[in-house]
Structures are given as structure tokens and as C-alpha cells.
Amino acid sequence: MRAVKAILLALLLGWAFAALADVAVPQLTGRVVDRSGTLSSSDVAALSQKLSDFEKRKGSQIAVLIVPTTDPETIDQFSIRVAEAWKIGRKKVDDGAILVVAKNDHHLRIEVGYGLEGALTDVTSRRIIDEVVTPKFRTGDFAGGISAGVERMMRVVDGEPLPVPSRSVNFGNLENIGPIIPVTLFASFIIGGILRTLLGQLLGSVATGSLIGVLALFFVGSVGVAVIVGFIGFFLAFIADLFPKSTGPSRGGSWSSGSSSGGWSSGSSSSDSGSFSGGGGSFGGGGASGSW
Structure with missing residues (x-):
């Protein structure tokens, strides 16, 4: 009996440590939540107003989250957990998007709700990251990069296509x-x-x-x-x-990718007076990640 209790206790402790290791999703206190102290109060106010005006005109919701790190959790995993918790976008319309920046990790992601995946496709989201946001981040202009990225996201949702890529092709990593x-x-x-x-x-x-x-x-x-x-x-x-023929061709095939989890804590937050909340939108992992 003691052995059974010891095993149960060990399992409970293991689950407890695993839960503590998960990154805590910050509370949704506004359209812009800065847990890293990167943006000034005026930057937050201007960006929040821009996002509020967009929502009133279009109906779609876009939010911004800046954290120091998601280590050891990947930004992809962290972002989808944020999306599931915040529920940005209208219920059953699912027209929400979140720009997540992990400043110390030099990683960022655009997480896109189901309803916007036709406009903010994975490729489009990656181009916004590579062509609009990260060039400013590399110069230390985080406020400018976030503002420009959000502006381009709104314009794409409005139906404006991205400019034709320059003739010098970015071969990426x-x-x-x-x-x-x-x-x-x-x-x-x-x-x-x-x-x-x-x-x-x-x-x-x-x-x-x-x-x-x-x-x-x-x-x-x-x-x-x-x-x-x-x-x-x-x-x-x-x-x-x-090459020599095999006994016969096989049909089909698939592949997938995965990631891991971890945690961080602390930092200050910025918001637009706590008056903002998600509309119940759903996310399925659409979007793109990048680094600088």
C-alpha cells in the first residue's frame, strides 16, 4: 500500500512540476500587452487606438503581445496557447490575429484565426515578418517594427495585396x-x-x-x-x-512537425484600461514565425 501511495505521490509531483514549467499566458488587459517594457505608454496608446479603430470599421480583432522569452517553449506553442486563451476575433467568424514577440529570444510569430487564413496566409504572414517587421527590429526600432507590421496586417485583411517581391530573392535560412x-x-x-x-x-x-x-x-x-x-x-x-524497380509503387504519404514546452514569468504589462476582450474566435495554428 505504501508503494502505491509513493507512486501516486511521485506522479502528482511530476504533473505539478510540468504545470509549473508551462509558460503562463498573460492576462488579456488590452489590445497591446507588453510584458517586457519595450513600448512607451504613448506607443501603446497610439497602437491600441489604431487597432480599436480597425475593429470598429472592419469587425476583425488584432492584438499584440510582447514577452521577454518563451524559453524553453517554442514561440509556436506559446502563441497558440495565447490564442486559445484570449480568443481574439468574433465567435464563429474567427477573424482574429495576434502578433507575438519574444524579445530576448529574437523570435516572433503572427498567429491567425480560421476566418482570416484566406487573407493572412502562411506565406503572407511570413512576408510581413521578413519584409516589414524584422528589418526594423534589427536596428532596434521595436515600436516602429510592431506598428508597421500591424499596419500591414490590417491592410491585408482589408484586401490590399502585398507589393510584388523585389527581384533579389530572399533565400531565407x-x-x-x-x-x-x-x-x-x-x-x-x-x-x-x-x-x-x-x-x-x-x-x-x-x-x-x-x-x-x-x-x-x-x-x-x-x-x-x-x-x-x-x-x-x-x-x-x-x-x-x-535505379532497379521495386515490387510496385506505394501510394500516399504524409509528414508533420512538432515542438516542445517550457516557461517564464514576471514583467510589466501595458493595456488600454482593461476594456478590451476577445470575441470568442478560434485558431488552428495558421500563420508564420520568424526571427531577427
Whole structure:
């Protein structure tokens, strides 16, 4: 009996420590919550007013959260927990978005509700981060970067497309290519075999490379990685007939990614007098993350 009690106590203590390790989601006290002391009171007031005017005109809600760190939790995990707790956006419309900045980690994320995923797509969110927000962050202009990022998010929700990318393509962080390689090999030989049978060697290989490139762009958000992986997919699919045939082609395939959790605490908060609350919107992990 003592052994059973000891085991139960150990499990309870383990669960308790795990709960304490989770990052505490800050209370939603306004459209702008700054737990890092980065923004001045005038910055918070101006940004909150801008977001309030947008909500009155459009109906959609956008909020900003700045924290010192999410370590050891990833910003992706932390942001979706914030979204689930705050419920930004109207209920059943799900038209909310949150810009989350982990200042000390040099990480940020745009978390997008279901109802805005058609406008603030993963690729669009990543472009806003890379082209609008992080260039200002790198110069230490956090207030300017956040304001510009929020402004561009509102304009995209209003229906204004992003400018055409400059001719100098940003190849992003090429270390992201590592996790894509196994998927590229699988798609090149398995899916490529099916497409070559249907379309012929050349067209089937081109279709395989294009499909792999699009998938890489969707999941990684880097044009450079998408181009490289797409070319690799085309090349492998094109030369696949040089290798011995297997007993038969298999169909389908999937892959996914995961992340971990952790915690932080303390810091001051800023708000617009506690008069703001989420409207009950739902989130499913749409958006994009970045760093500077």
C-alpha cells in the first residue's frame, strides 16, 4: 500500500512540476500587452487606438503581445496557447490575429484565426515578418517594427495585396532544408513514379519537382528552400528509371512537425484600461514565425 501511495505521490509531483514549467499566458488587459517594457505608454496608446479603430470599421480583432522569452517553449506553442486563451476575433467568424514577440529570444510569430487564413496566409504572414517587421527590429526600432507590421496586417485583411517581391530573392535560412530532404526523397521516387507513368518521363519529373517545391514553400516559407528542393525533386524523379524497380509503387504519404514546452514569468504589462476582450474566435495554428 505504501508503494502505491509513493507512486501516486511521485506522479502528482511530476504533473505539478510540468504545470509549473508551462509558460503562463498573460492576462488579456488590452489590445497591446507588453510584458517586457519595450513600448512607451504613448506607443501603446497610439497602437491600441489604431487597432480599436480597425475593429470598429472592419469587425476583425488584432492584438499584440510582447514577452521577454518563451524559453524553453517554442514561440509556436506559446502563441497558440495565447490564442486559445484570449480568443481574439468574433465567435464563429474567427477573424482574429495576434502578433507575438519574444524579445530576448529574437523570435516572433503572427498567429491567425480560421476566418482570416484566406487573407493572412502562411506565406503572407511570413512576408510581413521578413519584409516589414524584422528589418526594423534589427536596428532596434521595436515600436516602429510592431506598428508597421500591424499596419500591414490590417491592410491585408482589408484586401490590399502585398507589393510584388523585389527581384533579389530572399533565400531565407537554408538550414531549414534538412527536415525536407526525407520528404523530397520519398516524393521523388514514389509520387514521381506515378506522375511519370501518367505524364511521361519529362513532364512527370517537372510535375514532381513543382509539387515538391510548392509543398516546401508552404511548410517552410522560404522561396530559396522551395527552389532548391523542387530542383532536387525534379532531378531525382528524372533519373529514377536508372535505379532497379521495386515490387510496385506505394501510394500516399504524409509528414508533420512538432515542438516542445517550457516557461517564464514576471514583467510589466501595458493595456488600454482593461476594456478590451476577445470575441470568442478560434485558431488552428495558421500563420508564420520568424526571427531577427
